[in-house]
Amino acid sequence: xxxxxxxxxxxxxxxxxxxxxxxxxxxxxxxxxxxxxxxxxxxxxxxxxxxxxxxxxxxxxxxxxxxxxxxxxxxxxxxxxxxxxxxxxxxxxxxxxxxxxxxxxxxxxxxxxxxxxxxxxxxxxxxxxxxxxxxxxxxxxxxxxxxxxxxxxxxxxxxxxxxxxxxxxxxxxxxxxxxxxxxxxxxxxxxxxxxxxxxxxxxxxxxxxxxxxxxxxxxxxxxxxxxxxxxxxxxxxxxxxxxxx
Amino acid sequence: xxxxxxxxxxxxxxxxxxxxxxxxxxxxxxxxxxxxxxxxxxxxxxxxxxxxxxxxxxxxxxxxxxxxxxxxxxxxxxxxxxxxxxxxxxxxxxxxxxxxxxxxxxxxxxxxxxxxxxxxxxxxxxxxxxxxxxxxxxxxxxxxxxxxxxxxxxxxxxxxxxxxxxxxxxxxxxxxxxxxxxxxxxxxxxxxxxxxxxxxxxxxxxxxxxxxxxxxxxxxxxxxxxxxxxxxxxxx
Numbered sequence: 001x002x003x004x005x006x007x008x009x010x011x012x013x014x015x016x017x018x019x020x021x022x023x024x025x026x027x028x029x030x031x032x033x034x035x036x037x038x039x040x041x042x043x044x045x046x047x048x049x050x051x052x053x054x055x056x057x058x059x060x061x062x063x064x065x066x067x068x069x070x071x072x073x074x075x076x077x078x079x080x081x082x083x084x085x086x087x088x089x090x091x092x093x094x095x096x097x098x099x100x101x102x103x104x105x106x107x108x109x110x111x112x113x114x115x116x117x118x119x120x121x122x123x124x125x126x127x128x129x130x131x132x133x134x135x136x137x138x139x140x141x142x143x144x145x146x147x148x149x150x151x152x153x154x155x156x157x158x159x160x161x162x163x164x165x166x167x168x169x170x171x172x173x174x175x176x177x178x179x180x181x182x183x184x185x186x187x188x189x190x191x192x193x194x195x196x197x198x199x200x201x202x203x204x205x206x207x208x209x210x211x212x213x214x215x216x217x218x219x220x221x222x223x224x225x226x227x228x229x230x231x232x233x234x235x236x237x238x239x240x241x242x243x244x245x
Numbered sequence: 246x247x248x249x250x251x252x253x254x255x256x257x258x259x260x261x262x263x264x265x266x267x268x269x270x271x272x273x274x275x276x277x278x279x280x281x282x283x284x285x286x287x288x289x290x291x292x293x294x295x296x297x298x299x300x301x302x303x304x305x306x307x308x309x310x311x312x313x314x315x316x317x318x319x320x321x322x323x324x325x326x327x328x329x330x331x332x333x334x335x336x337x338x339x340x341x342x343x344x345x346x347x348x349x350x351x352x353x354x355x356x357x358x359x360x361x362x363x364x365x366x367x368x369x370x371x372x373x374x375x376x377x378x379x380x381x382x383x384x385x386x387x388x389x390x391x392x393x394x395x396x397x398x399x400x401x402x403x404x405x406x407x408x409x410x411x412x413x414x415x416x417x418x419x420x421x422x423x424x425x426x427x428x429x430x431x432x433x434x435x436x437x438x439x440x441x442x443x444x445x446x447x448x449x450x451x452x453x454x455x456x457x458x459x460x461x462x463x464x465x466x467x468x469x470x471x472x473x474x475x476x477x478x479x480x481x
Contacts, residue, residue, distance in 0.1 A: 034370065036370055037370035037371050042310065042371055042373055042374075043310055043313045043314065043315050043371055043373050044312075044314075044373075045313075066474075067368065067369070067475075068470075068473070068475040068476075071368075071475075071476065072280040072474075075283060075284070075287050076279065076280050076283030079283065158291075158480075158481060159301070160301045160446050160481040161294040161299050161446075161480065161481065162294065162299075163299060163300070163301065172364065172366070172372045176370060
């Protein structure tokens with residue numbers, strides 16, 4: 001039985017890697033811009049929600065060198081991010097693949113089962129489709145965060161010309177905070193994503209480069225948790241395996 | 246076959262990465278021109294988004310920053326106009342105009358006064374509110390009778406040659422003022438006395454303080470921070 005299937009369309013693979021470049025450029029330059037005023041309080045006010053008010057991001061994590069340089073990178077790379085994001089979301093929409101990541105009823109229960117498996121509470125990997133429920137919610141959250149980042153970015157880039165977008169976030173100060181928070185969450189989820197790919201399903205790297213994926217090596221087939229059964233062959237035929245129609 | 250394909254992809258990925266890195270290493274000028282191209286494009290997008298009807302709204306009961314409003318100047322000491330050496334302070338409105346103006350502070354205060362509570366957006370990322378009183382730049386332009394050559398405006402002051410030039414559309418926005426008052430008092434030296442440009446439609450550094458000259462021009466002539474690499478348009 002053929003277990004190697006085409007998993008990712010070239011648009012998904014292209015936009016994934018362009019996104020890696022765009023997010024690194026945007027986050028790096030954004031953090032350098034933040035460092036010019038590394039707090040959220042207006043002058044003379046306080047901002048109790050941020051326990052690190054006034055603490056800059058370590059310079060080695062930032063891009064652009066100085067405020068003006070970082071702003072040039074940020075306002076150039078934003079077009080790459082937006083064009084790439086629109087291509088990806090347009091593909092998901094027109095090909096119906098949004099169904100692979102938009103949460104639906106039962107995903108919460110499935111996510112709890114996945115957590116139980118990762119925490120050794122249950123022994124066998126839950127049945128899953130293309131992505132497990134934790135992956136689905138993560139990828140969905142990343143797409144939502146991307147949209148929040150673009151909207152809050154417009155809100156602080158053009159607080160007068162696009163004042164109605166700024167008003168969505170209450171005002172300039174809160175829009176800037178939302179922009180930062182969404183960036184921090186997106187980076188956190190990206191790190192979790194990279195960790196899980198490397199420790200649970202490194203075979204997915206092939207799928208996001210060439211598009212091909214060996215279902216006999218899926219985490220479900222290997223009963224794989226982080227660092228567990230990384231190189232195990234499928235114990236039996238891949239569960240739920242059906243030859244592609 | 247699979248191996249060949251994989252090898253091919255690995256090799257091409259490596260060579261593409263390698264050439265990008267080599268290009269960046271040998272020629273940062275390439276990245277620089279790309280960023281300049283993006284800035285030119287962004288200027289057009291920003292001017293396209295700009296509307297005289299899009300205003301900065303600050304709630305009537307929102308507090309002003311008051312003395313916490315940051316002060317800044319480029320001279321080593323706060324610039325103060327000294328009438329003993331410089332004579333009476335005057336604002337010169339000149340360039341592409343039919344009737345050049347030379348206004349004392351009294352003259353300026355006799356022109357139609359606008360008082361507005363608005364945001365000040367600093368390039369660093371903070372914003373601060375103040376209630377500014379002054380004359381609309383558009384009223385000054387009308388009084389001076391600008392000609393068709395007036396496509397840009399340069400705002401220059403006595404703070405060590407500080408100046409910034411603006412596109413005409415932003416200068417003619419109803420919230421763009423030559424301000425002489427802040428929070429109900431005449432400006433103090435820290436905030437640009439006797440008069441300064443203030444507008445929420447441009448980042449703070451475009452708002453020339455210690456103003457002495459408003460020059461309408463057919464071409465733009467950069468500015469103190471724009472010449473050092475900050476965006477020239479810097480619109481909000």
